[in-house]
Amino acid sequence: MPMIIDPETVAIRDAFSVAETRAEFSRRRFLQVSAAAGGGAALAMSPLLSHLEAFAAPPLKSTDAVLVMIMLSGGNDSLNMVVPHSDSNYHALRPTIGLHTNQTLNINSTVGLHPGLTKLKHRYDAGDVAIIQGVGYNPSDFSHFSSMANWMQGWGGANVSYPTGWIGRYLDGLPNAATEALYAVTLNTNGVPLHLVGQQARGSSLPMSVGGRFGVDRSGQDDARLYDDIASIAQSGRTGLGPWGDTIAKANAGVLRLAGRIAPAYPDQSQVPDDWFARQMQLVGRLVNRNLGIRVLNVTLDGFDTHTNELVNHADLMTSLDAGIEMLFTTLSPTWADNVVAMTFSEFGRRPNENDGGGTDHGTAASHFVVGPRVKGGLYGQMPPLADAKLVDYGNLEPQLDYRRIYATLLHQWLNADDRQILGKTYPQIGFIESHP
């Protein structure tokens, strides 16, 4: 297994989602330092954590690009999303859950989209969807957690002592990275996922609704005073209660500042769609339209660990994915729609052969989408061969294209960033970006 990540289970788990503050990493360094110093080095480091003070990023210019990351959590079975519908090997491996030529939304004689992706197919036909096939890495890792940690880190360089995420390292290069908490946001995740965490920069997690919420309305004198009382605990910066005490105090104060700033972006309940993923994508669109300075937005569609009953469960997920992407681009105002690209990612694809539960087990390579008006639509990469002799790692797909090539392309061509520095290595780019705003 690649040793770019801390092999300790707990460290991987911790890295999977981390605070908006550097407290945990600071704490780890503290423990290392204090171990080296015989345990007494105490809390002299508590370099906490000015960045919750800010909650304001500079607004985007019309030439700035926005990236929406769609995390397909659980390991998307992309063979039933981008389907090799006429491959007899595919049908032999999937006698009950395989999708047939007359069911799929066909792109050509060999590849078709899941029948739930009707709106995405329209966008594909309009030239706005890149389908990148056979994406993965070697050697594959079948664990949800360490595999997702790999995708989130996106690091191809030498071993690092603690992990950072590829978007976090991109944010590190923006002005005032350590203090701008709205450069990147995540919805519907517990904590900030690793990919939004850099050496300095750190995304924020935003709630799905704010109606009637604490701190939003300061019109009542007693309410306003209460909010100020709470913030006063963080005033000195030091609570005397250690890094976590300081972090809690600052987070409470930060919530109160954040509340006023983001509340106007939230829709009335009457405008909110039923589908949870579409709700996230609507909010993403509205946050972009408000131009709060957010460069990267992360959303999650969960439930892809389809070990059983996949035909039904995966179809529901495809319908949600389709509705959500459509919701994003129809919510975006004309001012911003051309500045947004959405991409999918997932920890792994799934096993080509179905199991007896009508599902599939953890696998390797997968296809992914990049969508937007400035995307050069089409098929990229290659569908991995499904013939028995071509399968690897106990019947799995052989990855055709390293996932970091997608990152390199987006960093260089879309976000105007130094892909080599951010990824630790030069990866060949793929031509799916047509033009920059």
Added chain:
Amino acid sequence: MATTDDVAHLMRRAGFGASASKLQTLNGLTIAEIVDQLIDDVVVPDDANPPDFFTDPNVQNYEWEYRLQQWWLDRMATAPKPLQERLAFFWHGTLCSSNSKVDDMELMYAQNKLFRDAGMGNYRTLIHTMALQPAMLHYLDNAYNVEGAANENFARELMELFTLGVDQYTQADIIAAAKAWTGYNVDDNDASVFVYYDDRHDHSVKTFMGQSRDWSGPDIIDFLLQENSTTKMISAKFIAKKLWTFFAYPNPDQTIVDELAQVLYDNDLELKPVLRALFNHTQFYSTTAKQGLVRSPVEWVAAIIKYTGLSASIINPQWYMDDMGQTLFEPPNVAGWKNNQYWVNSSAMWQRADFVGNIVNAIFNWNSLPNIDTSIRDTLNTILNGASSTRFVDAVDWALAKFGILTPSTNTRRQLVAAVTRQYHNGNWDERTWVNLVTVVMLSPEFNLA
């Protein structure tokens, strides 16, 4: 003899906090004596039967999940043996199942009861029982793992997350273990019952960790946790580290892990000795430990129930806890909940503030609700309206102590006194003074630290 601060810390971590009067009863005891009480005290089991609502015709099935969440939160706050609930909570976040997949609260309750009844017993026995309960069979798909196309989900997580940790096995070991677990399913006619179907078990000779046998599922557990001393020790370290992380602080020095693991190993994976060693460990009482954990949403809500005396059925925390990041019976995935940084982010802390705002305003001020303990309001009003020249400080100290904060930081105490004084001098002297005071106390760093 133990300091009050040490005892309060122990009672927060080994339970869900202790009232000032409870701490009084422990006065004069040593830490070792209190730990013995926590571990050894026999409490008459008061949950031999499932909670009443499962058989109440007026409670619909769809209500069972939130009712059981309320039931457990209340139990955490009030049960006579809080360490038992703590351990049940630890195992719930370690040997995870989620009702979002299991979709049967009676099965989830059966697992919860196992974690309560056996959570301080033997680790290997617990793994054996847990593995064959329908909640786990459904959650990790072994319910449908049969010869021919083995489902690897349970076999993998058994090793990655329940015993050895990642990278201590190969993909070939996973495949062999998955075959070993074929046939350990649920009844074709009743998916809430475990059945072993011998004709669906793969009886071929499988090579697992270099040993070629016709492995059964339970053989795998016995090999990992009994027969093979190397994997037994790896697992002891894995669980020892999880216990220390849960009760003391994350990322402990390896020496502490090794020390506790040795206790587990030497006692054939019995849990009481390792718990005794953990709670008596000098590092457990270090500043690193006392400041090392943030209260998770469940721990924080249980503390609110405990200190306000308001039961979960009145304050309905279950509708808030998802956005705080922790819903009982719904861990986010098989790796369970994480800690600290996982709870301190803007949306999660925002939800805590919302919850406190609602309970304080809606409940404490709401005279029409029956059986509400109004002593917090009444006492604070009495102190604040009294003639004492120190009444602002007295009110702050009383409110902090009421919520179990006996040694507040200078900073918090000073800011609270300033806030109360400000309210008075602004000529706005009314109920909002104590409402605001109690709100800030529940949101204070002290009350949000474990």
